[in-house]
Amino acid sequence: MPTPVKYPFLPSVGRGLILLTTTLLPLTASAGIVLQVKGLPDDLQQAVISASGLSAYATRSVSEAQVRRLFKQVQTQVDGILRPYGYYHSTVHGELDPKGQDWALSLQIEAGPPVLIEQVQATLPASAREVPAVRSSLRALRALQGKQLDDGNYESARDTVTSALTANGWLDAKLDTHRVEVDTRRNQARVELAWNIGPRYRFGPVDFSGSQFRPGVLDRYVPFPAGTAYTQDQLLQLQQSLTNTDYFSMVDVRPDMSHRQGQIVPVLVNLHPAKQTIYTGGPFYGTDTGPGIRAGLSKRWINRRGHKWSNELILAQRLKSLSTLYTIPMPGPNQRSFNFGANFLDANTVTSVAHTFEVVANETRLWHGWTRTLGVHALTGTFTVGKRGTESDRIAGLEHGSSTLVYAEGSLARKRMDNSTFVRRGWSLNFTARTTAGSALSSARFSQLMADAKWIRAFAGRNRLILRGSAALTDTNDFDALPPQLRFFAGGDRSVRGYAYQAIGPLNKSKRVIGGRNLLIGSAEMEHYFTPHWGMAGFVDAGNAFNGMDYRPQLGTGLGLRWLSPVGMIRIDVGMPVHSIYGHGVQLHVNIGPDL
Known part of the structure; x- marks a missing residue:
């Protein structure tokens, strides 16, 4: 039986550097070196060139003795460069020829047969495997079985499992067993991993610091009750919900690990109020309205309960409008709000004129993936229809009316x-x-x-x-x-x-x-x-x-x-x-x- 050897992971030979070079690397200093790699796919050629170290000689001349030493050195490096990609039987044939003042260094490389992952054994307690994110990452790790051994792909899949554990409350999770054995005669590898996940942490109380609202108002934005299993997704959801309110210029949500008690982690939310009053305005043009100006005044909050108020004035060639809207947010999973508005409208199109006043009250919320609005409108005013362009309202053939309508x-x-x-x-x-x-x-x-x-x-x-x-x-x-x-x-x-x-x-x-x-x-x-x-x-x-x-x-x-x-x-x-x-x-x- 062949003796398995431990997989010799190289320290980072610069997978991030691989893509920074081309297959042909000219070093333009006097008596420089031109390195050419043949026989490998483009990504592996670039890996060899990047890890060769010859770029250090790009701006200085080299002697013949230095060139020959570097030539031998790069040939011996090839095996170590290719092993993280799953090639353990590479062969190298090199040629070194003077070319004017430069040296042409050519490497003909045969990677040999790749090492395939024969088995992936990953051990996790059942409680962790029941969490969808952990289960998905574990499935991706086990999917490496039968594929070519690759340092980067393997480490990424392994670390994704650890990250999923940490993100879902196992904050003390760590690898107890981490073993990759390569049988170089059979070109097969075995992966054995086992995690010690420790206890699962849970959310404690949420403390808001820097809020301009009375206590309890922001509690409605917290998507998790105390005692819920800790997840980073819930923290991100809390941060996004607070950011979307438009109340704050800064929202920082983080677990307060320094004050945790046992497996209970309190949450600290640092806030900085945004500017309370917003003024907007400027000219605009619309083919339906003609040229005009628009002005607005909005209060991001008007009281310590977080109510909002906005107003807009439009003065355009064919449209004049003044509207106001008062909003009472009711935070929660359905993002509910009550809205009360009024609008005065003076609209003049190519076919009609309307002078109306409208009052609206409605409720808006998320409902089974939809945004649902239910409300009541009261509309009253006068109008003329049948116009042609800018002609007078007194032309024969026009129809005039006035009405009051209350409708849901x-x-x-x-x-x-x-x-x-x-x-x-x-x-x-x-x-x-x-x-x-x-x-x-x-x-x-x-x-x-x-x-x-x-x-x-x-x-x-x-x-x-x-x-x-x-x-x-x-x-x-x-x-x-x-x-x-x-x-x-x-x-x-x-x-x-x-x-x-x-x-x-x-x-x-x-x-x-x-x-x-x-x-x-x-x-x-x-x-x-x-x-x-x-x-x-x-x-x-x-x-x-x-x-x-x-x-x-x-x-x-x-x-x-x-x-x-x-x-x-x-x-x-x-x-x-x-x-x-x-x-x-x-x-x-x-x-x-x-x-x-």
Whole structure:
């Protein structure tokens, strides 16, 4: 029987240095050395070159005696360089020739058969194997069986198990047995590992330091009760939850190991309050609103209970709005909050004018992976529909109305994406339902269902396909009492491009657009990026608002420019209607914001 030998792990010969050189290494000092390695895969050639040590002679001349000594030295190093990669039977044939003032050093290397891992024996108590993260890391370690012995891969898999133990409460875990035996005659290796994990630690009390809130307010953000098994994921979740509140400029969460009692570890949270009041403002331009200015004032908290308050004023060519929102956070696993808002709106589109005041109260929370909002709206005001551009409100054929509507609204929203800045794979879904409680508190009875979907998929490197769709249905006993924001129109940046905002919809007897009960829109867009930040798009949009079954989709098509700017994606589209009574010529659309 061959005698097994212990695996001679080299101290770090610089796996991190391997990729810093090329297969051919010229050293450009006078009487320098040119080293060439043949017969190995590229990564192993680079390993030999990096570990040879010849780069130390790059800026100084060497004598012939030094060159010959280095030549012999590098040949003897090859075996030790290749062993961490699983090659124990390498052979080297070298040639040394003068080449002008330099020396050409050539190594022809045969790595020989690799050593394969015959068996991986890893011993852990059952209590640790039941934890998913530990079980997964142990499975990855055992998956090395049958594969080529590789120092880096083995150590990474081994250390991942130890890290998983530490991250899940076994803070004293250590390797008791760590043995790798290599049978060089059979080219097989056996791995034997055993951990002494010690007791599993548990969370103690959480102490908040530096908070501006009264005691107990931040306890609702703690995702674990005292006595729960310690995990680093829970600490990260606590830190993320506190960071997302926007209350603090600094959040530092750490286990207080110096005050642990037995296996109970208290948690220390150091906080620094953020600036309480935020002012925002500046000019903007939107193809739906025209040029304007926006100003905002937000209070990150207004009392020691953590309530929030935000306000926004918009003064634009075709939109004037003043809104306020008061939020009461209710922290917990479902991220619940109560919201109370009011909004004054003076909107002037190419087809309508609305002067309305709205009060809203709702509750928002996470619900089975969705963001769910349930609330009540009270909307009152006057409006005019059927306009054409900037013409007077007194033109014949316009329809005027005023109404008060109290209705319930519920919505579900969900999105998934690989990157919020530039989505390569992602989608979003939004569903909304509205209904009045009869006509007791409202000028009319109505119910609505709405759905929006968007899907993004990158392909062939720098291309993206974007599909988008919207649908809506309305049932009402008095359509004329619905203001423009409760009617459906098509046209605009997020609808059918090639047409002005809300320019498409059913016509009244005077052939003027007054909006419809229902909506159906679809869009297909192809983007190609010439650089990581600049690209172009081609699109086809189709759809319309309609009543009953009288659906007559309008088509718009065009090209666009895309710029992934520091403030987000900027989209500039030029669209044209196709054989439509609702528009002609070129329509410019500018849109700034996230993909989903």
